[in-house]
Amino acid sequence: xxxxxxxxxxxxxxxxxxxxxxxxxxxxxxxxxxxxxxxxxxxxxxxxxxxxxxxxxxxxxxxxxxxxxxxxxxxxxxxxxxxxxxxxxxxxxxxxxxxxxxxxxxxxxxxxxxxxxxxxxxxxxxxxxxxxxxxxxxxxxxxxxxxxxxxxxxxxxxxxxxxxxxxxxxx
Amino acid sequence: xxxxxxxxxxxxxxxxxxxxxxxxxxxxxxxxxxxxxxxxxxxxxxxxxxxxxxxxxxxxxxxxxxxxxxxxxxxxxxxxxxxxxxxxxxxxxxxxxxxxxxxxxxxxxxxxxxxxxxxxxxxxxxxxxxxxxxxxxxxxxxxxxxxxxxxxxxxxxxxxxxxxxxxxxxxxxxxxxxxxxxxxxxxxxxxxxxxxxxxxxxxxxxxxxxxxxxxxxxxxxxxxxxxxxxxxxxxxxxxxxxxxxxxxxxxxxxxxxxxxxxxxxxxxxxxxxxxxxxxxxxxxxxxxxxxxxxxxxxxxxxxxxxxxxxxxxxxxxxxxxxxxxxxxxxxxxxxxxxxxxxx
Numbered sequence: 001x002x003x004x005x006x007x008x009x010x011x012x013x014x015x016x017x018x019x020x021x022x023x024x025x026x027x028x029x030x031x032x033x034x035x036x037x038x039x040x041x042x043x044x045x046x047x048x049x050x051x052x053x054x055x056x057x058x059x060x061x062x063x064x065x066x067x068x069x070x071x072x073x074x075x076x077x078x079x080x081x082x083x084x085x086x087x088x089x090x091x092x093x094x095x096x097x098x099x100x101x102x103x104x105x106x107x108x109x110x111x112x113x114x115x116x117x118x119x120x121x122x123x124x125x126x127x128x129x130x131x132x133x134x135x136x137x138x139x140x141x142x143x144x145x146x147x148x149x150x151x152x153x154x155x156x157x158x159x160x161x162x163x164x165x166x167x168x169x170x171x
Numbered sequence: 172x173x174x175x176x177x178x179x180x181x182x183x184x185x186x187x188x189x190x191x192x193x194x195x196x197x198x199x200x201x202x203x204x205x206x207x208x209x210x211x212x213x214x215x216x217x218x219x220x221x222x223x224x225x226x227x228x229x230x231x232x233x234x235x236x237x238x239x240x241x242x243x244x245x246x247x248x249x250x251x252x253x254x255x256x257x258x259x260x261x262x263x264x265x266x267x268x269x270x271x272x273x274x275x276x277x278x279x280x281x282x283x284x285x286x287x288x289x290x291x292x293x294x295x296x297x298x299x300x301x302x303x304x305x306x307x308x309x310x311x312x313x314x315x316x317x318x319x320x321x322x323x324x325x326x327x328x329x330x331x332x333x334x335x336x337x338x339x340x341x342x343x344x345x346x347x348x349x350x351x352x353x354x355x356x357x358x359x360x361x362x363x364x365x366x367x368x369x370x371x372x373x374x375x376x377x378x379x380x381x382x383x384x385x386x387x388x389x390x391x392x393x394x395x396x397x398x399x400x401x402x403x404x405x406x407x408x409x410x411x412x413x414x415x416x417x418x419x420x421x422x423x424x425x426x427x428x429x430x431x432x433x434x435x436x437x438x439x440x441x442x443x444x445x446x447x448x449x450x451x452x453x454x455x456x457x458x459x460x461x462x463x464x465x466x467x468x469x470x471x472x473x474x475x476x477x478x479x480x481x482x483x484x485x486x487x488x489x490x491x492x493x494x495x496x497x498x499x500x501x502x503x504x505x506x507x508x509x510x511x512x513x514x
Binding site: 055056057058059060061062063064065066067068069070071072073074082090 | 477483485494495496497498499500501502503504505506507508509510511512513514
């Protein structure tokens with residue numbers, strides 16, 4: 001078939017053009033912040049007024065070295081409770097957690113060396129943190145009516161406080 | 172009764188003495204049926220099936236088989252269009268069913284199915300597509316292309332519909348699968364896409380929410396890609412502006428080996444959005460975005476091995492029993508990054 005290469009090229013081109021045309025249409029796989037905001041702030045249908053609240057929950061498991069995680073849980077209006085269960089094992093890991101609203105709960109475990117953790121809970125919260133290893137770092141900021149339990153096994157970072165806890169009253 | 176049925180076949184390289192398929196059974200009243208088998212390479216088939224005036228009901232069935240027993244570069248083309256093209260006040264369902272099997276590489280299969288056209292009846296359409304492209308395991312450049320467009324109906328009249336698409340691209344690289352399932356009304360859409368054994372494959376799935384829907388709209392997807400450098404892009408549900416129709420979405424995606432990318436966006440209302448994304452091995456990127464009006468979001472992401480990037484972003488509307496639930500598991504590897512945002 002001497003005409004094969006041309007046919008291949010044309011067929012391939014048609015396929016690519018079809019794919020490109022469809023991909024370029026309005027069906028893009030995205031949801032930007034504007035849409036998120038409109039969903040969160042302007043809901044008028046029958047499904048916008050259910051009864052009791054529950055909130056956000058998440059679990060994270062990372063095993064290995066040099067892993068990082070960033071978590072932000074914002075309170076759903078009328079459903080203030082956020083919960084996070086986080087686990088990192090290995091060395092050189094970083095974890096950042098922010099929970100807004102009240103009645104937040106976090107359970108965090110890091111095992112290994114050179115791990116660091118930053119937790120911000122400006123509302124009422126409870127957190128339980130367990131770190132084991134060496135060169136550990138922990139910074140926790142909590143609002144009033146909060147509780148924190150920290151257990152570290154190992155040594156801290158030279159010249160720095162291994163644990164910094166800031167508790168303040170919201171004004 | 173012969174209905175609107177046009178088949179154009181060009182068989183430029185039919186093998187001498189090849190056996191043709193037995194002719195299809197005579198169609199029942201109100202039905203169209205076609206069977207095309209093409210042996211060899213560089214064949215094309217175009218099938219157009221629709222309703223004739225006066226048909227009380229409509230069934231379109233099409234079967235195309237190209238490149239029998241050939242694993243080379245077949246370069247076959249199949250185009251199938253099935254529709255209810257008569258916008259009269261019929262009150263019977265429409266069934267569109269299309270099956271395409273293509274052997275070898277460099278094949279194209281395109282199916283477009285359209286259900287009721289602004290019909291005053293209260294029944295909807297049933298669209299079914301099944302496409303299998305075998306591929307060529309020995310070819311490094313092995314693109315097969317599938318394009319499926321299924322519109323359950325077209326207009327503001329209530330028609331509840333079901334839509335099903337099954338796409339299988341067995342082996343080979345650089346395959347493209349595009350599935351676009353849309354409905355104006357309450358539609359249950361199901362898509363199953365398998366790209367089973369090659370690299371740099373692309374799967375694009377769009378399952379919309381009925382613009383006029385006032386009942387349950389449900390989108391369901393199962394997508395599997397096996398190989399390196401595959402891309403899966405999935406959108407389920409439309410922008411939620413009315414908040415009055417129940418919209419549930421469900422997607423399960425599996426990608427094996429390295430350097431795969433999966434992006435899933437779900438827009439729901441009142442029900443539960445669910446994503447289960449599994450990426451095995453390294454250098455994979457998984458992004459899950461879920462938005463619901465008065466409904467809940469559940470996102471689970473599992474990434475195995477190293478240098479993976481996982482992100483889950485969830486939002487639900489004000490107050491109630493709805494919830495966001497996210498889980499990321501990055502096990503047995505280093506240099507992984509996880510980001511979760513819930514609001």
